[in-house]
Amino acid sequence: MPQSSSIRIYPGVAALAPAYDGFVLDLWGVIHDGVNVFPGVIDCLARLEAAGKRFVMLSNAPRRAAAIADGMVAMGIPTRFCRAIVSSGEATHRELAARRDPWYAALGRRCLHIGPDRDLNLFGGLGLTRVPDIADADFIMNTGPWRDEEKVADYEDRLAEGARRRLKMVCVNPDLEVIRGGKRIICAGALARRYEELGGEVRYNGKPYPEIYGVCFEMLGIADKRRIAAIGDSLRTVVRAFVHTGQLWLGGLLGKPSDAGRELNGGPQMIQLSFDGRRLYVSNSLYSTWDNQFYPGLRSWLLRVNCDPNGGMEIDRDFFVDLHDRPGGPARAHEVRLQGGDCTTEIFR
Numbered sequence: 521m522p523q524s525s526s527i528r529i530y531p532g533v534a535a536l537a538p539a540y541d542g543f544v545l546d547l548w549g550v551i552h553d554g555v556n557v558f559p560g561v562i563d564c565l566a567r568l569e570a571a572g573k574r575f576v577m578l579s580n581a582p583r584r585a586a587a588i589a590d591g592m593v594a595m596g597i598p599t600r601f602c603r604a605i606v607s608s609g610e611a612t613h614r615e616l617a618a619r620r621d622p623w624y625a626a627l628g629r630r631c632l633h634i635g636p637d638r639d640l641n642l643f644g645g646l647g648l649t650r651v652p653d654i655a656d657a658d659f660i661m662n663t664g665p666w667r668d669e670e671k672v673a674d675y676e677d678r679l680a681e682g683a684r685r686r687l688k689m690v691c692v693n694p695d696l697e698v699i700r701g702g703k704r705i706i707c708a709g710a711l712a713r714r715y716e717e718l719g720g721e722v723r724y725n726g727k728p729y730p731e732i733y734g735v736c737f738e739m740l741g742i743a744d745k746r747r748i749a750a751i752g753d754s755l756r757t758v759v760r761a762f763v764h765t766g767q768l769w770l771g772g773l774l775g776k777p778s779d780a781g782r783e784l785n786g787g788p789q790m791i792q793l794s795f796d797g798r799r800l801y802v803s804n805s806l807y808s809t810w811d812n813q814f815y816p817g818l819r820s821w822l823l824r825v826n827c828d829p830n831g832g833m834e835i836d837r838d839f840f841v842d843l844h845d846r847p848g849g850p851a852r853a854h855e856v857r858l859q860g861g862d863c864t865t866e867i868f869r
Contacts, residue, residue, distance in 0.1 A: 533564050533751070536572055541747040542740040544733065547579040547588070547605075548698070549753030557595050565601045575606045576736045580726040582663035582692035582708060583609040583640050599798035606735050608726030609642050612692045614735075615725065616646050621840045623723055625827075627688060628658025634675065634711065635663030635692075642692065656683050660689040664708040671708060672714050679711065683720035694724045704807070714814075727752075740770075770802065770823070780823060780835050786815040793827075800825040800833070803853035811852070819844040820852040 530536055533543075548554055551561055581588055587609075617623040620859055630649045633639075642663065643650065651657050660682050675763040682689065691712035698705050712722045726732055733750075736830075742748055753762035770788050771779055793799070803822045805811055811818045824839040844850040 533568070536749055537568065537573060540749040541572070541744075541807070542574040542749075543576070544736045544740075544748065544750040545575055545577050546727075546750075546752040547577050547581070547592075549637045550751055551577060551597070552592070552595055554618070554698070555595075557597055562597060562601070565597075569601075574604075574740050575741065576606055576739050577602070578727065578732070578736055579605065579607045580693045580695050580707075581607050581609060581698065582612070582635065582642060582673065583607060584613060584641050584644070585610045587641050595690045604739055606732060606739065608694070608732065609639070611732050611735055612690060612725040613642060613644075613646065616648070616690075623688070626691075630656060631661045632657040632659075632678075632682070632687075633661045633663070634666065634678070635661070635708070636666055639663040639692075653756045654678055654685070654687070655686060657682075659687050660688050661692065661706045662711055662714075663692045665706055665711070668703070668705045671813070672710050672810070675711055680718055681714045683715060683718040687720070688806065689715050689720055691722050691724045692726070692731065694726045717814075780840075781837060782840070784821065785817075785819040786811070786821075790854055790856070798827050799836075800827055801856040803856065805852035805854050808852065818852070822836050822856070824851045 540620070545551060550558075552558060577592075579588055585605040585607050586609050588605050588732070589599075592602045592605075593599055604748040615624050616627075616853040619627075629647060630651050632652075632654045633643075633650045642661075648661075650661075654660070676708060689712060691708050695707040696709045697707055708778065709724075712724065716722050737745065737748065740748060770784055784804070786804035788802045788804060788810050789811075790803045792801045794801075801822065801824055803820070804815075805818065805820050820843040822843065824836040825833050826836050827833050841853070
């Protein structure tokens with residue numbers, strides 16, 4: 521497949537800097553890996569500073585910005601680079617403190633906190649009462665699993681009870697999972713997605729939702745958004761935030777009619793956009809253990825969505841691969857690997 525000239529490949533930030541006045545920089549995956557700062561990052565930040573470029577660091581961590589800054593300084597990042605941080609935890613704190621949004625104003629003051637103790641600084645100054653029993657809660661504050669080794673299924677009873685009681689959930693980290701030290705750990709977004717599948721109502725704070733980028737733009741103070749570049753490590757959390765071309769319903773647990781024109785077992789898990797941005801490949805297997813929890817007896821498929829550069833998407837009715845009945849099967853589709861790919865899309869040469 522020839523590589524389209526419509527997508528430029530840059531060797532680094534130095535090649536981008538002259539074209540932009542400000543940058544929104546993801547933390548995890550761009551600045552650090554959760555443990556160590558990536559090589560060259562501090563030098564890059566110093567050069568941006570010297571060139572008069574503004575930058576904001578953005579994180580889906582469900583903690584206040586000051587706590588995140590302390591962690592970055594501990595990694596060796598100079599304090600002066602840690603003063604402009606926007607986190608999903610900080611955005612959530614602002615919303616719950618102000619309660620200008622009617623959705624937040626109606627939440628009440630008693631919450632069940634699903635999440636580890638390291639996220640407790642989120643509650644400072646909010647006047648909330650954390651309750652241990654979901655029966656006593658007005659809403660659910662979801663910052664992630666209590667313990668790293670837990671799975672979504674471990675929360676099924678609590679989530680089902682919350683959905684039955686029509687409790688609203690605040691999801692303070694939309695990420696589905698993270699890899700820490702080579703170990704796959706679920707995030708708050710995985711629990712929130714299951715809560716929605718059970719019929720619960722969720723409000724997300726963080727990437728890829730546009731509200732948090734509004735906070736970043738306000739901190740940058742640059743009126744012309746075309747002069748701002750976002751640098752991230754995920755199509756899901758960065759590109760989706762800046763480009764929304766349409767919506768399709770493909771399978772899932774809620775029983776909505778599929779836009780694919782056929783019955784689909786399971787739901788979308790892995791996606792890959794072609795180099796020219798016109799074809800989106802979708803498969804329905806993420807990880808067999810998770811697959812079996814949510815979709816027992818999963819039949820794996822691969823389909824293609826045609827994307828109009830001017831907006832809009834539609835299913836390619838002539839492209840559908842059923843991997844269940846293939847010779848030597850059944851098999852499950854995961855990543856789609858494009859010929860000539862590069863590491864920016866998790867596809868390697």
